[in-house]
Amino acid sequence: MKLYSSIGPNPRMVRMFIAEKGLDLPMTRVDIIAGENRREPFLSINPAGEIPVLEFDDGTALAETTAICEYLEERHPEPPLIGATPEARARTRMWWRRVDLKVVQPMTQGFRGAEGLQLFESRTHCLPVAADDLKATAREGLSWLEGQLGERPFIAGETLSVADILLFSFIEFGALVGQGLAPGHQRLARWHDRMASRPSAAITAF
Template identity: 70%
Template sequence: MKLYHSIGPNPRLVRMFLIEKGIELPAVDVDIIAGENRQSPFLAINPSGSTPVLMLDSGEALAETTAICEYLEELHPQPPLIGSTPEARARTRMWTRRIDLAIVQPMTHGFRAAEGLPMFKERVRCLPQAADDLKATAREGLAWLEARLGERPFVAGDALTLADIVLYSFVEFGALVGQGLDAGQARLSAWRERMASRDSAKATA
């Protein structure tokens, strides 16, 4: 197998997942700034033009971060990052989905509609008229999560899961594009510090 990756939070989260699993794969850098992912050689691998992509030994290409991580978990169940029981897997998937809908999607679209507009306007549909509302939605999602994190060390409980890796990748991305954590979000800030101390975070920074 090999991984096609680039800059950005989605490729970062898959690289973090690999490191936490102890999996090493050859990697191919894709220059998304130059639009390499929107040109025919890469589009033949992934018609959506997104990164990352996991190329299987069979020649099949797997795109979409959750699908890639789920596949890697199936191949390498230890250490479990999605879960070792049906309940744990359901819990991880629940929180991962909540983070995706409430934070990742509005944050990403808010960036593309504002700071990222010059890069993305000719590549995907952007909504500059909705930029402020999209960013506000992401802030509300983070505030909602702050209120529900409680004293848990990780999003889904006592152990690191895919939900934490997804959230951390986008919290760090948000900090770079003017959508960082609010100063009063003490629980998320402490969680972020715990995540930043992990080798997987340091290696992909």
């Protein structure tokens, strides 16, 4: 297998997932700033023109972060990052989805409609008139997670999961584009510091 990766929170999330699994996959970096992912030969690998992509030895490819992580979890179940039991998997997927809906999607669209507009307006449909509202939605999502986290060490419970890896990657990204944690997000700040101290956080940052 080979991983096509780049800058950005989604590629980092998959690299961190792979690192936490203890896997060592060959990696090809794709220059998304230059639009390498939006032209051939990359479009023959992933017609959607998005990163990351996992390419198998037979030349077929798997895209989308969820699909890649689910596949790697099934092939390499230890350590479990989605869950070792049906209950744990369901709980992890619940929080995974909540992080995606409440933070990842509005944060991404808010960035693309504002700071990232020049880069993305020729590549995908952007919403500049809604950028401020989308950013506010992401802030509200973070505040909701702040309240829900309580004293748990990790987002979905007592052990690290893909929900933590996803949220960490986007909080790191948000801090770079004006959508960082607010002063009141003290629990999330402590959680972030614990995540940032993991070896996988250091070795996966471009």
